[in-house]
Amino acid sequence: MSEIAREAGLATGTLYIYFKNKEELINVLFARCRQSSIENYFQNYDPALPFKSGFTTVWMNILQYRVQHFDKAVFMDQCYHSPFLNECTMKLTKQMIKPLFKLMERGKEENVFKEIDTFSLMVFVIGSIHEGVKNAHYSRKPLTKTAVNNMFTMCWDGMKR
Amino acid sequence: MSEIAREAGLATGTLYIYFKNKEELINVLFARCRQSSIENYFQNYDPALPFKSGFTTVWMNILQYRVQHFDKAVFMDQCYHSPFLNECTMKLTKQMIKPLFKLMERGKEENVFKEIDTFSLMVFVIGSIHEGVKNAHYSRKPLTKTAVNNMFTMCWDGMKR
């Protein structure tokens, strides 16, 4: 908490005016990170364009977000296993991923994707990106354009009919 | 440390006879988890069998391990982002994944997999499994046989030529 306060340019006690305690701070921070990440994912997404174009845009946005906001991504990953997140935040953030859910559904409706449970499709997309970015980061091998394209191709081919 | 000692049926001080400090304990524990996980991955793997059979066995083993030893999986995930793991452990555990690396190379040599950097292929496999298991666990939806098969198909189709 003291470190967070310092980083925010506040005294430790001031933090407790805005957040009841550490738990609340973590929950609010998580929800905001989740919100901002999802918003980023749909930047420049035009539902009027053909599905593959739209999906590619979102996919690239997810990857880019995880790369450029790696610290936030790590924070969110850690929250997943932590005892801090409460039911309320869980429910709230589950709502937030709905747009991504809808996108995957569209892929199925247009017979582009396999007939697989929407959630499983979504998890597959997220998983391949997350692990790819994490690995690139820690092995200190920056993601080249071809590496990114390969990742996308694997993801796409995995889901397409 | 006291909780670990209690769980191990030891007094706190006794832990410090076997491990210099918490850092060393974490590093040793991580290395052992990694070792045991990789060993599990190759259970019943017969290199004489056709590639797809062998790969399926390993893939299923990885998934099964993550499900049955979820706590270890979480621990290893957390270590990844923690300040505890030292260079030595990093190097050591990188050696350990070589068998998995070899397996992916074989897939390329036999023209089954796409011509993609071996490491990227491996990360793709791991990533899709990890996220899938994690999600099943926290959403408390146990992985059905069809869910697992779908996961495998997506993974395989993503990598195959």
Add this chain to the structure above:
DNA sequence: AACATAAATGAATACTTATTCATTTATAAA
């Protein structure tokens, strides 16, 4: 200017947790 309210401070407190060490208990050798 005087007053009231809100926001900010950071040292002190309370709680948690890693580490030490003097002492005890087990094991083995003479």
Add this chain to the structure above:
DNA sequence: TTTATAAATGAATAAGTATTCATTTATGTT
């Protein structure tokens, strides 16, 4: 049995970190 060595103990210490609160500073109103 006696002695020596190794292993284990857990209360005490040290270090770290969340939270409180009496006091100070800023902001706005009459």
